[in-house]
Amino acid sequence: MLLRGIHHSSRPLVNSFQQVCSGFYLIAEDLSGMESLLSKLKRWARHRILCVLPLIPEEEFQNFLENKVGLFRDAEVLVTMTESSIGYQLTYTLRRFTPIKYHGMQWLHETARGKQDFHGREIKVATFNCSTFSRINYPYLDGSEMAIFLEVARRLNLTYRFIVPNGSRFPLGVLKDGLWRGGLLGLLASDEADVGFCGLWIANNKIGTGVEMSVSLKRICMMYLVPRPVPLSSEWYGIFSPFTMNLWLAIILVYLSVSLLLPAIAYLDSKISVFECRYLTFKRSWILLAGMLLQGDWMRSTHSQGPCRHLIAWWTVFSLLIGSVFSGSLASYLTRSGYTWKPETIEDLVSTGYLWTTTRVPVVATLFNLNDPVHQEWTRRIRVVKTQEELHNALRKLDNVVMGIYTFGIFSLMDEDIEDNVLKAYEVSSYCFTEFYLGFAFRRGSPYLKFFNEQLKNMIETGFIHYYMKATMERTMKEKKYMYQVTRLSKNSAHGSNLTLASLKGILEFWVCGLLISTAVFCAELASDPLAGYLRASRFCLLRKSVGLFQDEKIVK
Structure with a gap:
């Protein structure tokens, strides 16, 4: 009767205290009552449960211990009967009950520190083919995070089973109503998988959403691939590069002013002169002045030209100086490897009208500061396409960018498979628009998180994490040439070089x-x-x- 009273009175207390308590003392009148109480607990790895049952037949009790292990989920459990000095312990490293001598309440405060053997326990792993982090092609497994996971699983004596999430547009899942649904993170939030990895960022959107993150593995930098700058000498407009736009506008303004002033002076001179002036029309004057500016036709300044000769003489000096400066600067530009302007920041991309075309829906709330008007405008320029062919066609227009990860001096795409011949026209920007730390994701209450963190910290301190990640990226770089090509930046040279035919390409195109x-x-x-x-x-x-x-009657001058 006492156990029955305790059992019924403790049922409402379970729901009240399980959020703040990590240890529970359950007393039940029978096995069905124990199952009812356990069903109300979360039974995570941090929970320790002491179950006390009345004396029941040994066969029924042993059958309960053998067949009802899943009822306790990931918690550490000690089950005993009121008139027995033997208890049965269930640890999260060994998921079967083993008899121990019961030592009272001290067991509730013991820890599993130092236990590193899971005795071949199966761990369900959610991942998929993504960038350099994970590659699954049974029996071939590759990737930096895959190598780290396999090493930790070996050390902890775990048996793994991979689960590939469904859905291509949202492979990581969608955060809805504070919980991850679908994709890799959805498998963890619904307890269908124990651990997941695929370049997962340690970010705010994973706090209190059904998943827990491990310690950080590596800091990564998010960058864009932008159209590669081209040498100015290879473009037809390269011949105008020696002068800035403001200087060209000033020269044109001076030229038009003199072209209007010359016929005006010629007209006034014709009223008092016996000579007929050839500069009376604007058409003739601007052609003659253009010939002088281009140093193709030098006019003689004579006394018979009247006041026009002064304007012509000083225009000759102006044309000679401008032509000499331009020719000298042009030779310098043609022999120096100058390049077109390259956008670096998000502000540059917005101001020049670039787009971001991708086959995956990016998590804009995590990547960008949505309170920044520039970032808001940039998020409106994201275009999501369905096929790789659409993505390739957009990138060939050279008005799009590609997002990827830059680390160890190597650039890698997130999860998009873009042809190398398309990426030849792109190079990595020098601006890191956001930084993240990578980590493994675990379902909430996972028994593996603590042990993984211990192993990962040890591997970080001994340099294994750095070795695995860098070696994997370098190995992948041999297969994917773009990873090396996009990091070869086009830089302006401070030294000149010999004038080649390629340097005159723009001039020849202009002439043709x-x-x-x-x-x-x-x-x-x-x-x-x-x-x-x-x-x-x-x-x-x-x-x-x-x-x-x-x-x-009149002599033309």
């Missing part, structure tokens, strides 16, 4: 373009009969005027 335009204009003239007749008549009139040049 001009020839094509001239050819097109000439063909259009030949195809137009009225225009051709007009041009022939105009040339004849000009020739006749030139023959009778000195027969006119």
